[in-house]
Each structure stands twice: as structure tokens, then as C-alpha cells.
Amino acid sequence: MTRSVNRALEIVYLLLSDNSKKGWQISEIAENLKLPLSTTHRLIGTLIEHKLITQSIDTKRYLIGPRWLEIGLLQLEKxxxxxxxxxxxxxxxxxxxxxxxxxxxxxxxxxxxxxxxxxxxxxxxxxxxxxxxxxxxxxxxxxxxxxxxxxxxxxxxxxxxxxxxxxxxxxxxxxxxxxxxxxxxxxxxxxxxxxxxxxxxxxxxxxxxxxxxxxxxxxxxxxxxxxxxxxxxxxxxxxxxxxx
CATH class of the missing domain: 3.30.450.40 (GAF domain)
Structure with a gap:
């Protein structure tokens, strides 16, 4: 479980790492993190389920999801x-x-x-x-x-x-x-x-x-x-x- 959590967070950090990049392809994510494509696909599916990342309908690339904004705004209020x-x-x-x-x-x-x-x-x-x-x-x-x-x-x-x-x-x-x-x-x-x-x-x-x-x-x-x-x-x- 800990290993899966770490890998999922690595995906999130990768998507956050380049503000100029308009999303990441699944192959790019797997290559950058040195993960098997099947593992990357499974982790991405879980992250999408929780709205932590999202996939562009047009480009099919992956981006940070809306849940982080919700979490951030709640934290800011505190x-x-x-x-x-x-x-x-x-x-x-x-x-x-x-x-x-x-x-x-x-x-x-x-x-x-x-x-x-x-x-x-x-x-x-x-x-x-x-x-x-x-x-x-x-x-x-x-x-x-x-x-x-x-x-x-x-x-x-x-x-x-x-x-x-x-x-x-x-x-x-x-x-x-x-x-x-x-x-x-x-x-x-x-x-x-x-x-x-x-x-x-x-x-x-x-x-x-x-x-x-x-x-x-x-x-x-x-x-x-x-x-x-x-x-x-x-x-x-x-x-x-x-x-x-």
C-alpha cells in the first residue's frame, strides 16, 4: 500500500512540475517515473476516480484535477x-x-x-x-x-x-x-x-x-x-x- 501511495504521489508531483506543459501523456508519465505502463494506468485510474487528476477530452493528456483546488481553498480559509x-x-x-x-x-x-x-x-x-x-x-x-x-x-x-x-x-x-x-x-x-x-x-x-x-x-x-x-x-x- 505504501509503495502504491508513493507512486501515486510521484505522478501528482510530476504533473505539478512544469507549469508551461499542457498536460502529460501516459507514456511520458511512465517513462519519467520509470514505471510499467500497466502500473501507471492503474494508478492514474485511481487518481481520476478521486478527482486528483483529470484527462483532457481534446488532447487525452493528464492534468491536475479539481480536487486539489477544493483542498487548497479549504486550507486557505484556515x-x-x-x-x-x-x-x-x-x-x-x-x-x-x-x-x-x-x-x-x-x-x-x-x-x-x-x-x-x-x-x-x-x-x-x-x-x-x-x-x-x-x-x-x-x-x-x-x-x-x-x-x-x-x-x-x-x-x-x-x-x-x-x-x-x-x-x-x-x-x-x-x-x-x-x-x-x-x-x-x-x-x-x-x-x-x-x-x-x-x-x-x-x-x-x-x-x-x-x-x-x-x-x-x-x-x-x-x-x-x-x-x-x-x-x-x-x-x-x-x-x-x-x-x-
Whole structure:
């Protein structure tokens, strides 16, 4: 039973591993996981039965199923961080007239769990739940800047190929930690800017990051100062309510 569960989970993790891929053929799944085709077919049948994966009618490829969304949404409702942060994020978005995001770390990745859209007609909209490598984007960098050095080293060794890249990245993290916020320009989406500050829990551990997303043509030194001060203030308020 344990072996079957492990193999079924490996299929799920494989389907999650490439956001750009529009589904997997059963032969690809079997080949990647080095499983017999018959075993793969049996496991997929069980996962489909429980709506954990689904098959496209058009392409016959397999995708993550709707049950995970249901599970995720139920879990999100239980998260104190999201509950505490949302009203503060709403206030921040109204104040700065930009979209505001809440992200949490997950091993070598992060993902946004809450979003308040800008009240303006032209605005930045990023997808909730999208996994983003920890070396990309302002929210991730500001979280890394406040993590334990051993954890940072582990993450950067996984994500950056050379010692020189890691050395330069660590220098950038020092500057972020000193400034109290991080800013990224067009790192994930062309024409956009993100400004982020870290959220900490009662034990001074990183709980997440709050960020403001805006169009790059709206950027100026004055605007950066305004937004960085605002996002730090809100991150500190959330941290205080978490006991950080």
C-alpha cells in the first residue's frame, strides 16, 4: 500500500512540475517515473476516480484535477496569516491604488495565496497558487534576506549554478536586509515592478511577504519611496499581529 501511495504521489508531483506543459501523456508519465505502463494506468485510474487528476477530452493528456483546488481553498480559509493580512492588504491597495499580494515560502519555491486587485482599470494581475522559484522576484528575495543562512545556502545551491552567482546574490540579499524591502523590475513579467517587505511570526521566522505590483512606466524615485514605506508599514503590522 505504501509503495502504491508513493507512486501515486510521484505522478501528482510530476504533473505539478512544469507549469508551461499542457498536460502529460501516459507514456511520458511512465517513462519519467520509470514505471510499467500497466502500473501507471492503474494508478492514474485511481487518481481520476478521486478527482486528483483529470484527462483532457481534446488532447487525452493528464492534468491536475479539481480536487486539489477544493483542498487548497479549504486550507486557505484556515490560515491565520491570510485572515490577518487581508484587511491590511485591502487598505494598502486602496491607499496606493495598486495590486497587493501575499506570498508564502514553500521549500525552493513560493506562491501567492492572496491578492487584492488595484481599483484602477489598468492593473497588474498575477495568478494565485503559481509556484515561483525563490531566486526570482521581490517577495522571494526579501524572504530569503531574512531566512537562516543555512536555509538560504541550501536554496541558492539548488537554484543557482555557479559560486559567483550565489556570491552576487548573497550580496544583494545583504542590501535588501539593510533597506528593509526588495524591488524587482520585469523579473517575472515584462513591464512590471514589484516592491515587497517580509512578514515574520512570533519566533522571528519568515511567515511570508507582502508586495505591491505596478507597471514599470509608473515608476519614479518618489513613487518607490512612497510604496516601499507603505509596504514595510503593512508588513510590520501583519507581523505584529502574528506576534513577530
Amino acid at each position: 490560515m491565520d496569516l491570510r485572515t490577518i493580512a487581508r484587511p491590511i492588504m485591502e487598505r494598502l491597495s486602496y491607499e496606493v491604488k495598486e495590486s497587493v499580494y501575499l506570498s508564502i515560502p514553500d521549500d525552493y519555491f513560493s506562491f501567492p495565496i492572496e491578492r487584492i486587485d488595484s481599483p484602477m482599470k489598468v492593473r497588474i494581475v498575477e495568478n494565485l497558487g503559481e509556484r515561483i522559484p525563490m531566486n526570482i522576484g521581490a517577495p522571494n528575495k526579501v524572504m530569503l534576506a531574512h531566512m537562516a543562512s543555512s536555509k538560504v545556502e541550501e536554496i541558492l545551491t539548488k537554484l543557482l549554478q555557479t559560486k559567483e552567482e550565489r556570491r552576487e546574490f548573497l550580496e544583494a540579499l545583504k542590501q535588501i536586509r539593510s533597506a528593509g524591502y526588495s524591488i524587482s523590475v520585469a523579473e517575472k513579467t515584462e513591464g512590471t515592478v514589484s516592491i515587497a517587505a517580509v512578514i515574520k511570526e512570533f519566533d522571528n521566522q519568515v511567515a511570508g511577504a507582502i508586495s505591491i505590483g505596478l507597471l514599470s512606466h509608473d515608476l519614479s524615485e518618489k513613487r518607490v519611496a512612497e510604496l516601499s514605506n507603505a509596504v514595510i508599514r503593512c508588513a510590520d503590522e501583519i507581523s505584529a499581529r502574528l506576534g513577530g
